[in-house]
Structures are given as C-alpha cells and as structure tokens.
Amino acid sequence: MKKLDRYGYAFIAPFWVVFLTFSIYPVFLTLYYSFTNYTGSQGEEVVGFANYARLLTDTYFIEAFVNTIKIWGINFVLQIGLALALALLFSDLRLKLKGLAFFRSFFYLPNLITISSVALLFGILLDWQHGSLNMMLLKLGIISDPINWLSQPVTAQLSVSLILTWMWFGHSFIIVMAGVSGISQDFFEAAHIDGANRWQMFTNVTVPLLKPILLYIMITSLIGGLQLFDLPLLLTDGIGAPDGSLNTMVLYLYNQAFKYNNYGYAAAVAYGLFLITLVFSAIVFKGMFRKERAAQKGA
Amino acid sequence: MEQNAESRRMLADSEVQPPREEKPLRVLPPSKKPKKKWFSRGLIYTGLIVLTIVCFIPFLMMLVNATRTNGEIMSGFSLIPGSALVDNYAILSDYINIWTGFKNSLIVAVLVTLLSGYFSAMTAFGFAFYNFKGKNVMFIFMLVMMMVPGQLGLIGFYEISKTLGILDSFIPLIIPSIASPFVVFFIRQYTQATLHVSMIEAARIDGASELRIFHTIALPMMMPAVATMSIFTFIGSWNNYLMPLVLLFSPEKYTLPVLMGFLKGSQVAENLGALYLGIAISVVPIMIAFLFLSKYIVSSISAGAVKE
Numbered sequence: 259m260k261k262l263d264r265y266g267y268a269f270i271a272p273f274w275v276v277f278l279t280f281s282i283y284p285v286f287l288t289l290y291y292s293f294t295n296y297t298g299s300q301g302e303e304v305v306g307f308a309n310y311a312r313l314l315t316d317t318y319f320i321e322a323f324v325n326t327i328k329i330w331g332i333n334f335v336l337q338i339g340l341a342l343a344l345a346l347l348f349s350d351l352r353l354k355l356k357g358l359a360f361f362r363s364f365f366y367l368p369n370l371i372t373i374s375s376v377a378l379l380f381g382i383l384l385d386w387q388h389g390s391l392n393m394m395l396l397k398l399g400i401i402s403d404p405i406n407w408l409s410q411p412v413t414a415q416l417s418v419s420l421i422l423t424w425m426w427f428g429h430s431f432i433i434v435m436a437g438v439s440g441i442s443q444d445f446f447e448a449a450h451i452d453g454a455n456r457w458q459m460f461t462n463v464t465v466p467l468l469k470p471i472l473l474y475i476m477i478t479s480l481i482g483g484l485q486l487f488d489l490p491l492l493l494t495d496g497i498g499a500p501d502g503s504l505n506t507m508v509l510y511l512y513n514q515a516f517k518y519n520n521y522g523y524a525a526a527v528a529y530g531l532f533l534i535t536l537v538f539s540a541i542v543f544k545g546m547f548r549k550e551r552a553a554q555k556g557a
Numbered sequence: 558m559e560q561n562a563e564s565r566r567m568l569a570d571s572e573v574q575p576p577r578e579e580k581p582l583r584v585l586p587p588s589k590k591p592k593k594k595w596f597s598r599g600l601i602y603t604g605l606i607v608l609t610i611v612c613f614i615p616f617l618m619m620l621v622n623a624t625r626t627n628g629e630i631m632s633g634f635s636l637i638p639g640s641a642l643v644d645n646y647a648i649l650s651d652y653i654n655i656w657t658g659f660k661n662s663l664i665v666a667v668l669v670t671l672l673s674g675y676f677s678a679m680t681a682f683g684f685a686f687y688n689f690k691g692k693n694v695m696f697i698f699m700l701v702m703m704m705v706p707g708q709l710g711l712i713g714f715y716e717i718s719k720t721l722g723i724l725d726s727f728i729p730l731i732i733p734s735i736a737s738p739f740v741v742f743f744i745r746q747y748t749q750a751t752l753h754v755s756m757i758e759a760a761r762i763d764g765a766s767e768l769r770i771f772h773t774i775a776l777p778m779m780m781p782a783v784a785t786m787s788i789f790t791f792i793g794s795w796n797n798y799l800m801p802l803v804l805l806f807s808p809e810k811y812t813l814p815v816l817m818g819f820l821k822g823s824q825v826a827e828n829l830g831a832l833y834l835g836i837a838i839s840v841v842p843i844m845i846a847f848l849f850l851s852k853y854i855v856s857s858i859s860a861g862a863v864k865e
Binding site: 262263264265266267268269270272273274276277279280281282283284285286287288291344347352353355357359361362363364365366367368370371372373374375377378379380381382383387388390393394396397424428429432433435436481484485487488491492508511512515516521524525528529531532535 | 594597598601602605608609611612613615616618619622630631633634676677679680682683684686687688689692695699702705706707708709710711712713714715716717729732733735736738741761767771792795796798799803813814815817818820821829832833836839840843844847851852854855858859
C-alpha cells in the first residue's frame with residue numbers, strides 16, 4: 259500500500275507544475291518588482307520601500323480606493339436589500355407567489371452577459387444626447403431635460419453602482435433563496451406560535467440563520483467589488499473620467515503598468531490592493547462573529 | 558366527533574398544499590383577510606414584473622436599435638424595430654469580423670473548461686485517495702493561495718509570459734486553467750462523500766492500473782461535481798476581459814470581450830446602429846444558451862454557495 263501512495267504525487271504533479279509556474283511564481287515576481295523601478299526593460303534597480311511610500315501619499319490611489327468603496331458599497335446595499343426582499347416574498351407561505359423559476363431567470367440574466375458588452379451597451383444607452391435612456395425618460399415625462407449621466411462625478415458613480423446592482427442582484431437572490439429554502443419550517447412555525455409577525459420572523463429567524471450565506475455573499479462581492487475594472491474602463495475615457503470619479507484601484511493598476519509602463523509602481527499598487535482586501539475581509543468576518551457572540555450572551 | 562375528524566381530514570386532503578404549510582393562514586386575524594391578500598399579491602406581482610422589465614429593457618433597446626439607422630436612433634426612442642439590420646451588419650463587418658472574436662472566445666473557453674475539469678479531477682483524486690508525505694501541507698497551501706486575488710500576480714504573470722515567449726497567443730489564457738484550486742477543492746469535497754476507498758481497492762485487486770482506476774471508476778463518479786464547476790469555468794473564461802486585454806495584441810486573436818472594447822474606440826462607434834448590432838451579436842447567443850441551461854446554472858450557483 260505504501261508503494262502505491264507514491265502515485266499520489268503523479269496525480270497532483272501537473273497541477274503543481276502549472277500552479278507554481280503561473281500562480282505562485284508571478285505573485286512573488288510581482289512582490290520583487292514592487293521593490294524596484296522596473297519599467298518593462300531589463301536593468302531595473304532595487305529601490306526599497308520607495309514605491310510603497312509613494313503609494314501612501316498618492317492622491318490618485320487614495321481617490322481610487324475611496325471611489326471603489328463608494329461604488330461597491332452603494333451597489334452592495336441595493337443588491338443585498340433587493341435579494342433579501344425578493345427572497346422574503348418568495349418564501350412567504352401566505353403569499354404563495356408563483357413563477358419563481360421565471361422571475362429568477364430574468365433577474366439572473368444580466369449577470370451572464372460579458373461585462374464589456376454591458377459596459378458598451380450602457381455607454382451608448384446613457385449617452386447624453388442620443389442615449390435611449392434619456393429619450394425614454396423624456397418621452398415618459400419623468401425628466402424634462404436630458405441628464406448627462408456619465409459626465410458628472412455623482413451620476414457617473416451612481417450609474418456604475420446601479421449597473422452593478424442590475425448585474426448582481428439576481429445572483430445574490432438565487433443564493434439567498436437557496437439558503438432560505440434550507441431553513442426548517444419548524445423554526446417559522448415555532449416563531450408563529452410565539453406570536454411573531456412577518457417582520458419579526460424575518461429579523462429574528464431568517465436573517466440569523468442566513469448569516470453564513472450572507473457572509474459568503476458579502477465576502478465574494480467585496481473581493482469582486484474591490485477588483486472593479488471593466489465598467490469604469492469602458493464607460494468613459496479609460497482613466498477615470500469624469501473628474502477621476504471612475505478611477506478604481508485595478509483600473510489605476512492597469513494604467514500604471516500597461517499604459518505608462520510603471521511596472522514597479524503598479525506592482526506596489528497590486529500589493530496595496532491585496533492588503534486592503536485582506537483587512538476588509540477580516541473586518542467583515544470579525545463583525546459577523548462579534549454580533550454572534552453578543553447574541554449568544556444576550557440569549 | 559369521529560365524523561368531524563374524518564371530514565376535516567378530507568378537507569385537508571383536497572387542498573393542494575399540505576396541511577402543515579397551510580397552518581399560518583388559520584392564525585391570521587380573520588377580518589379583512591381575503592381582500593387585502595388579493596390587493597397585496599397584485600401589488601407584489603406588479604413590482605416583480607416591473608423589475609423583470611428593468612432587467613430586460615436594456616437588451617430590448619439593444620435589439621431594437623440594432624435594426625435602426627444611425628439617424629433614427631439619434632432622433633428618438635422607440636421600441637418598434639426598424640429595417641436597417643442588413644445595412645448595419647454590412648457597416649459592422651466592413652471594420653471587424655465579429656465572428657473571429659466569437660471563434661477565439663469559444664476555443665479558449667472550451668479548452669479552459671476541459672483542461673480545468675480533467676486536471677482538477679485528477680488532482681482531487683490524488684489528494685483524496687493517497688497518503689503521501691506533505692499532502693496536508695500542500696492542500697492547505699493551495700487553499701490559502703485560493704484567497705489571493707488574480708490581480709496580485711498580474712504583472713509577474715505578464716513578465717513570465719514574456720520570458721516564455723507566449724505573449725499574443727492563447728497559451729497563457731488556456732494552460733493556467735490546469736491549476737484551478739477552487740475546482741480541485743470542490744471536487745475533492747464531493748468525492749469524499751460519494752466515492753468509497755473500497756471501490757478503488759476492488760479495482761486494484763482486479764489488476765487495474767492506477768491511471769485506469771482514475772479514468773474508468775473515479776472520473777465518471779466525479780462527473781456531477783465536474784459538470785457543476787464547468788459551468789462556472791466556462792462563463793468565467795467567456796467573460797474574462799483583463800487577461801486577454803493584457804496578453805493579446807493582434808486584433809485577429811482578440812476574444813469577444815476584448816473585441817467589444819476595441820469596437821468602442823473604432824470607427825464603428827460612429828454608427829450607433831452598427832455598434833448596437835455588434836453588441837447584440839455578442840449577447841444573443843449567451844441568452845439563447847441560457848434559455849436551455851438556466852435550471853442547471855441556478856442549481857450550480859446554489860450548490861457552490863450552500864455547500865459548507
């Protein structure tokens with residue numbers, strides 16, 4: 259038997275060869291470049307922590323960080339709110355709503371479309387003069403003057419947030435729904451006998467039992483959201499217009515590396531982004547667990 | 558008394574819903590019940606339909622505008638199709654061949670899905686059924702690396718592709734999928750619950766080689782997990798934008814998402830009808846595929862999240 263166990267290495271060998279070459283090595287190579295002034299041609303110099311020092315005082319990076327959090331945050335609140343509300347409605351036994359599969363498919367559809375197509379589509383739909391959205395809103399009498407969505411910082415960021423919500427709420431809804439249908443009916447019946455109303459049942463039974471699922475959605479959405487790139491790149495000029503409001507962290511990384519050839523600095527941006535992701539994930543985890551402990555103490 | 562209970566049961570049986578689910582209805586305040594319920598249900602359905610329209614109307618505008626001329630689109634909003642579809646297609650194909658992008662995306666996504674499925678199953682098999690030195694350390698290391706976002710190694714990845722001379726080719730888009738930690742993790746979890754060591758040992762006694770055991774016994778039993786992950790792998794590859802954008806330079810090698818970005822900066826963008834048509838061509842096949850696969854996709858998403 260011992261002899262056979264050596265076959266284990268053979269089975270995992272292809273994975274590790276590729277993993278080390280294309281995943282692990284690049285991560286360390288990037289780390290090395292983050293300490294150099296590499297610009298794409300050989301002969302880089304090691305510059306110590308200079309890139310990181312620059313990162314901390316780089317107003318563009320800080321702006322990109324704030325923008326990314328703002329755009330993601332608005333989107334997440336709307337997305338999870340919508341997903342929970344829909345799951346609440348569809349799981350309500352008194353309402354007995356029909357057509358779950360139908361609605362779910364339509365809500366999920368935007369998520370499946372290539373994001374660059376989505377960006378391109380909204381780029382022309384949101385166009386100030388010729389965009390179909392303004393034309394429709396004017397025709398319906400909702401607005402009296404066309405709104406220049408993509409050339410004012412506030413509406414530009416809001417547009418990206420709403421597009422992200424549009425793309426992702428169906429996905430969150432499917433996951434929340436899967437979680438809700440996994441909750442035993444006994445909990446709801448017990449709560450009902452105790453005289454809980456619909457809202458109390460939702461806040462005291464559904465949400466606490468969904469906590470692991472909500473944590474999963476939040477972490478994956480956060481990690482994805484911090485990497486926001488395609489929409490801002492393709493919606494406006496590709497470097498964050500209007501007024502730097504669509505400059506996100508990965509867009510900044512991309513432009514520094516592949517537009518301005520500042521590979522060394524871009525590598526430091528990548529590690530900065532990684533640290534931010536770690537810190538935020540840790541905060542989310544901790545926040546969730548602290549609440550849980552407090553709840554246990556209270557009970 | 559006896560009869561009463563009998564009739565009550567019959568009443569319950571005639572209901573479509575099982576009596577257990579009907580319970581909450583009985584506890585509701587008896588007054589104003591029926592009227593309010595109809596009203597609120599109507600309101601909810603209206604809301605849901607509005608939301609459905611919101612989800613679909615950008616695509617509808619896209620489809621309609623793809624059939625209208627530039628002038629028509631600029632002059633006003635309409636949901637009635639025009640007659641410029643053929644002209645728009647002619648304008649579009651004067652500048653780019655969108656089907657090349659399609660073909661490229663398809664080649665990459667299919668190969669990525671196959672390699673990722675096959676080699677992840679193989680790796681999961683190695684981790685699940687052999688006790689070699691360093692196994693647990695390697696598995697944990699893999700899980701830790703799973704948390705690292707792709708952008709972290711982007712610059713190093715670009716550099717190593719340059720060193721290996723594989724820039725501007727599909728190789729750096731396809732080969733790395735051999736190592737897909739999350740897929741390995743998912744298949745291994747699934748395997749431990751479904752595939753028993755005794756089956757492997759029985760095959761060994763029958764004289765099958767280890768590789769043959771993997772191919773004829775393990776792989777078929779892993780297929781449900783492989784299929785679940787394949788849906789995600791395919792969609793992920795199909796929609797991948799950053800990697801091909803960085804790695805590909807020749808327009809004839811562009812995958813569909815990169816071609817879409819390219820379209821924005823090209824002269825096609827001056828004719829809105831042609832631009833809408835280009836977007837529509839990139840979107841519609843996915844929609845059609847979704848019509849047939851939506852059930853599987855939905856259950857895959859649920860399986861990926863709910864499994865602990």
